[in-house]
Amino acid sequence: MGNKPIRIGNQASEHIQNDVYGQAMIDLLPLFTDYRFRHQNKGLASQWTRFVLQKMELTIDEKDAGIWEFRNMEKRHCYSNLFQWAGATTALKIARQYSLEEISIQANSKRERAIEHIESCYDDQRKAYTNAQDNxxxxxxxxxxxxxxxxxxxxxxxxxxxxxxxxxxxxxxxxxxxxxxxxxxxxxxxxxxxxxxxxx
Structure with missing residues (x-):
């Protein structure tokens, strides 16, 4: 309607959001747990589950911009670790279905690490979870x-x-x-x- 200036894009490309690896793992679950495709999926399930777990390994202890994409407030957000927990739980389901023992061990390790981070956000006095560690x-x-x-x-x-x-x-x-x-x-x-x- 003739309004100027028009801004194209934002700073999202600069943000780190570590929940995405867990989100990706959850999206793979229906494909890799569908028994109709069990035999043709075994190699892919192993390859992709291992790949996403490696990404989680690199980022699980990292601070990020969180779901709301804070520009100047990087923290270890409870939300990011929740989805890493969910992703690791999903990887564990996939590993158990295909008897992938090594991946099962890796997934369980990431799951426990995510739990540590989530619980570090718990405020005993208020009996509530805060948005991030030390917050x-x-x-x-x-x-x-x-x-x-x-x-x-x-x-x-x-x-x-x-x-x-x-x-x-x-x-x-x-x-x-x-x-x-x-x-x-x-x-x-x-x-x-x-x-x-x-x-x-």
Missing amino acids: TDLDAFTLQLIMMGYLNPNSTKAKDHLVQLEKVLKGEHDLFYRYLHKDDFGRPKSTFLVCSFWYV
């Missing part, structure tokens, strides 16, 4: 700890965590803020729709 900020993405099955939804830990998120991040009309701490653009003033779906 006190709460973030709606930690709702996915329950959605992804890391926390048992019926557990006291999951219920306590949910109560804290409701107390801090739930706005009007049951809509959720992503977070309320100051970011690169200041303090958030509006809710974020996808977080409300996670809450539901």
Whole structure:
């Protein structure tokens, strides 16, 4: 409508987001666990599972920009390690189906490492998971700890965590803020729709 200037692109190409390897592993699961293709998939399952696990090995201890692509706030985000946990859990399922013992050991090792990082985000006093290690900020993405099955939804830990998120991040009309701490653009003033779906 004649508005200028028009910006093309953003800084996303510069961001490190280490959850992607777990996301990729999860996407491979239906292909590699479909028994109809078991025999033709064995080589590919071994090759690709090993490849993604190696990427996770290189990044599991690394700080990143997180799901919200913070520009100047690299941290070891709970979200990134949650998806590395999920990816390693997926790799373990694939390895067990094809009796890939070495990959099974690697996957279990990555899974345990991811758990260490996730648990380092737990705030004992508030009984809630923070957005990153050595941080006190709460973030709606930690709702996915329950959605992804890391926390048992019926557990006291999951219920306590949910109560804290409701107390801090739930706005009007049951809509959720992503977070309320100051970011690169200041303090958030509006809710974020996808977080409300996670809450539901």
